[in-house]
Amino acid sequence: MNFSLARLPLLTLLFVVLMTVAFFIFAHEGLYALDDYFYSRYAHQLLNGTFRVQPDPLGLLHDPLKERPLIFGPVAGLYALLGINIISTTLWPLLATLGCVGILYALYHRRAPVVASAAMLLLGLHYFTLDLTRYLYPDNILMLWCLASAAALLRGRQATRRRVLWGAGFALLNFAALLSKETIVYYLPFYLLLLGRDVLHRRHGRFWLAALLTGAALLGAYLWFYQVYTNDALYRLHLIEHTNEFMRDNNYLFGNRAALVARITWQPLAFLVNIGLGLMLVLAGVAFPLLRRPHSDARFWLVLAGSTLLLYWVGSTSLSQYNPITLLPRMTTPLLPPLALAAGFGVARLWQTGRGYWVAGGVLLALAVWLHTSQSALYALPGLYFVGVGAWRRSQAARQLALPATAALTVLVLAAALSIRPVYFMRKPSVSAHFAQDRLIRQQLAAPAGGGVVFVDDYLIGNYDFYHGYQLPQNLQYRRYWARDSVQLAPGQQAWLLLNRATLSNDELTRTLIRYSPDSVLSWYPHRHLIAQDGRVELYKVNPQ
Numbered sequence: 001m002n003f004s005l006a007r008l009p010l011l012t013l014l015f016v017v018l019m020t021v022a023f024f025i026f027a028h029e030g031l032y033a034l035d036d037y038f039y040s041r042y043a044h045q046l047l048n049g050t051f052r053v054q055p056d057p058l059g060l061l062h063d064p065l066k067e068r069p070l071i072f073g074p075v076a077g078l079y080a081l082l083g084i085n086i087i088s089t090t091l092w093p094l095l096a097t098l099g100c101v102g103i104l105y106a107l108y109h110r111r112a113p114v115v116a117s118a119a120m121l122l123l124g125l126h127y128f129t130l131d132l133t134r135y136l137y138p139d140n141i142l143m144l145w146c147l148a149s150a151a152a153l154l155r156g157r158q159a160t161r162r163r164v165l166w167g168a169g170f171a172l173l174n175f176a177a178l179l180s181k182e183t184i185v186y187y188l189p190f191y192l193l194l195l196g197r198d199v200l201h202r203r204h205g206r207f208w209l210a211a212l213l214t215g216a217a218l219l220g221a222y223l224w225f226y227q228v229y230t231n232d233a234l235y236r237l238h239l240i241e242h243t244n245e246f247m248r249d250n251n252y253l254f255g256n257r258a259a260l261v262a263r264i265t266w267q268p269l270a271f272l273v274n275i276g277l278g279l280m281l282v283l284a285g286v287a288f289p290l291l292r293r294p295h296s297d298a299r300f301w302l303v304l305a306g307s308t309l310l311l312y313w314v315g316s317t318s319l320s321q322y323n324p325i326t327l328l329p330r331m332t333t334p335l336l337p338p339l340a341l342a343a344g345f346g347v348a349r350l351w352q353t354g355r356g357y358w359v360a361g362g363v364l365l366a367l368a369v370w371l372h373t374s375q376s377a378l379y380a381l382p383g384l385y386f387v388g389v390g391a392w393r394r395s396q397a398a399r400q401l402a403l404p405a406t407a408a409l410t411v412l413v414l415a416a417a418l419s420i421r422p423v424y425f426m427r428k429p430s431v432s433a434h435f436a437q438d439r440l441i442r443q444q445l446a447a448p449a450g451g452g453v454v455f456v457d458d459y460l461i462g463n464y465d466f467y468h469g470y471q472l473p474q475n476l477q478y479r480r481y482w483a484r485d486s487v488q489l490a491p492g493q494q495a496w497l498l499l500n501r502a503t504l505s506n507d508e509l510t511r512t513l514i515r516y517s518p519d520s521v522l523s524w525y526p527h528r529h530l531i532a533q534d535g536r537v538e539l540y541k542v543n544p545q
Helices: 003-026 034-048 069-082 086-108 113-124 127-134 139-158 163-178 182-201 205-230 235-246 257-263 267-274 278-286 288-292 297-314 336-353 357-371 376-393 396-400 404-427 434-444 464-468 481-486 518-524
Strands: 452-456 476-480 494-500 528-534 537-542
Touching: 003 086, 003 113, 003 127, 003 404, 034 069, 034 086, 034 464, 069 086, 086 113, 086 127, 086 139, 086 336, 086 434, 113 127, 113 278, 113 336, 113 404, 127 139, 127 404, 139 163, 139 182, 139 205, 139 297, 139 336, 163 182, 163 205, 182 205, 182 297, 205 235, 257 267, 267 278, 267 357, 278 288, 278 336, 278 357, 278 376, 278 404, 288 297, 288 336, 297 336, 336 357, 336 404, 357 376, 376 404, 434 464, 434 494, 434 528, 434 537, 452 481, 476 481, 481 518, 494 518
Parallel strands: 452 476, 452 494
Antiparallel strands: 494 537, 528 537
16 A cells, blocks of 8 residues: 555544634634523533432423433533533533544544545534534534444444444443434434344344343333433433424424425435535445445445435434424434445545546536535535546546545545635634623623623523523623613612624524614613723623613
């Protein structure tokens, strides 16, 4: 093997890690929505001993996020080490994302360096993989467990030693996934398919026996736990069904029946292309002939990707009613590892055989034309490259040249195409000004003398206690802007107006939550005095009357 090709996975790993950490630092936006705030609050409760395992005794509060301890549990440990801040809150998703890239490197950097390099780029630099590193959402954490579980299944069945340990590890990793998010169930049909084939051919018995016994013990203990604390062993399943019932007006059979046909036919494909997964799909299609190799790794990842994609396409989130999963980018994370690896085998096949460049390039260029958006660059750049290499490889002289340079150039083109959107968002101004707002609150409102009231926007009102480490100073209250006329200050108390111009001009918020501009807010408080400013965040002393 050429030395430069042997080093390609390591160089790729370093680049992906560098890009991931840079995106985490330069594109961080603080808390995003209710989910990450709830996970953070549960982590704090777990740390200080106030976390309540039992459900609401009145049966009024049903929060499935509370049943995902491997999302907020590690965060509680990070809070103990680093304190409560947005970096310690989101470090766990970042580490999980880097862990996925590390597993890909460990799996194939020696066996198939081109596969390893391509898969690390396609998974690690996929925009929404990077996007989910900066929020405390379960999806990249689930992706880590999904990839680790599938890797344990692959290598455990191939192992000649320690098969029992591989089987037990496989069960433990799937249980970890279950404690993170329920959609690990999308891998179940693939698991059952392999189990059935192995039983039929009497293969890998020790692996499967260890996996099934360990899994049964873990699941039994899990159900017993719920039986003890909720008097319902299937509480988590019933909670999911209750959530689906609560939201039935928005599902496809009750509230949106007219959109069902589109949802299970062309919409998923259009959605996947729009979020940038068309590149992986095309390259995985190039690897499709490798399905003829019965015991190859390529076949393993192709079938897992196909079965997961099928369930994502037409599967249901409920057992009692048909409700396909929401077409959101973060819902695709179980699909990403097998699809990226299948695409990696597609890149390796292009490099090794020289066949498929024209088709792959043509399809990618067609997708670029069809999208005609800024996302088109992701498809156009590799599309043009593949067409060019296809034309070059047709010459007899090119067939006789050493191929490692072609592999390295292919990886470089993929890296360039995948980096365009992340670099753009790293260079954009913040849409939340989180860090400026955090500094201002910590410096000016950490322990104000006499207490008082802080008037804030409708977004910050839902998570202001996070900025105080969930320990609000005594006699300090936060109220919405429009509550100014109803506030009565006690003697010695003060009133402040916190104005975050970034939040008030955030398109995502102004479409749904915030209906006022910075100027209109200032007009409501004519008696004001600016006491501190950090970037686009301003703090005023005001007289609310």
